[in-house]
Amino acid sequence: MQTSRLLELFSLEGKVALVTGASGDIGRALAQGLAAAGATVALSGRSPEKLERTRAAIADAGGTAAVFPADLSEPEAPAALAERVAQQMGRIDVLVNCAGMNRRQPIAEVTAANYAAIMDANLRSAYFLSQAALPHLIAQGGGKIINIGSLTVAVGLADVSVYGMTKSALAQLTKTMAVEWAQHNIQVNCLCPGFIATELTVPLFANQRRRAWILERTPLGRPGTPDDLVGMAIFLASRASDFMTGQTVFVDGGFTAGSMW
Numbered sequence: 001m002q003t004s005r006l007l008e009l010f011s012l013e014g015k016v017a018l019v020t021g022a023s024g025d026i027g028r029a030l031a032q033g034l035a036a037a038g039a040t041v042a043l044s045g046r047s048p049e050k051l052e053r054t055r056a057a058i059a060d061a062g063g064t065a066a067v068f069p070a071d072l073s074e075p076e077a078p079a080a081l082a083e084r085v086a087q088q089m090g091r092i093d094v095l096v097n098c099a100g101m102n103r104r105q106p107i108a109e110v111t112a113a114n115y116a117a118i119m120d121a122n123l124r125s126a127y128f129l130s131q132a133a134l135p136h137l138i139a140q141g142g143g144k145i146i147n148i149g150s151l152t153v154a155v156g157l158a159d160v161s162v163y164g165m166t167k168s169a170l171a172q173l174t175k176t177m178a179v180e181w182a183q184h185n186i187q188v189n190c191l192c193p194g195f196i197a198t199e200l201t202v203p204l205f206a207n208q209r210r211r212a213w214i215l216e217r218t219p220l221g222r223p224g225t226p227d228d229l230v231g232m233a234i235f236l237a238s239r240a241s242d243f244m245t246g247q248t249v250f251v252d253g254g255f256t257a258g259s260m261w
Helices: 003-010 025-036 048-060 077-089 112-139 161-184 199-206 208-216 226-237
Strands: 016-019 040-045 064-069 094-097 143-148 186-193 248-251
Touching (some): 016 077, 077 112, 094 112, 094 226, 112 143, 112 161, 112 186, 161 186, 199 208
Parallel strands (some): 016 040, 040 064, 186 248
16 A cells, blocks of 8 residues: 555545534544644534634644534533534534543432433433434535543443443444444444543542552553544544444553553
């Protein structure tokens, strides 16, 4: 295979990628990575200020992005977001469902309100945004959906029961979407990060006991960074993954593969 042909497989030139959760560190890194690969990126999240900073960073790097603030936990927000992006950007080729939240609590202390909030943010939003994006993907002759999961898809961790449920459900939803929408040339895969150093995980890694526990169980011996996820995201968003669908892929430093002992 010629080098030019290989590069074309991973190019996102001419594509529009909608990235939710782009206010957060992981969503921002994925958005910047997709833009670097040539995509025009629709940035969605709850913080207009953070989205604007990401848009500016993409522009400074020579890319193109637009800001679409939204709280996808609101019932009508997913459909409205898909319509706004399609109208303003002209199309949707790639959807990255990265919006989400977590509230660490033991099962005995989880309230109905917290349960509902996490379910809405992590699962319902991805379900109905994917549904709303479907006709726009079909209109382009196919497309890609990347659901952002978690290593809690594979392992149980204390104090994150509802979060783990939503991510496991998202991995299962990935399979069903892949089967139902294959007829439309839409590939759907689930990207599961391991323990990633972000603004939200600062307290986790500041706890020396937990940090040691994580590193001891991560064969590569370090926390991940948001940039560690970018290569897989570009692969899953590009033609290079055209024959891959319904899969759950862990980018976790080997955490789910096993531990040193």
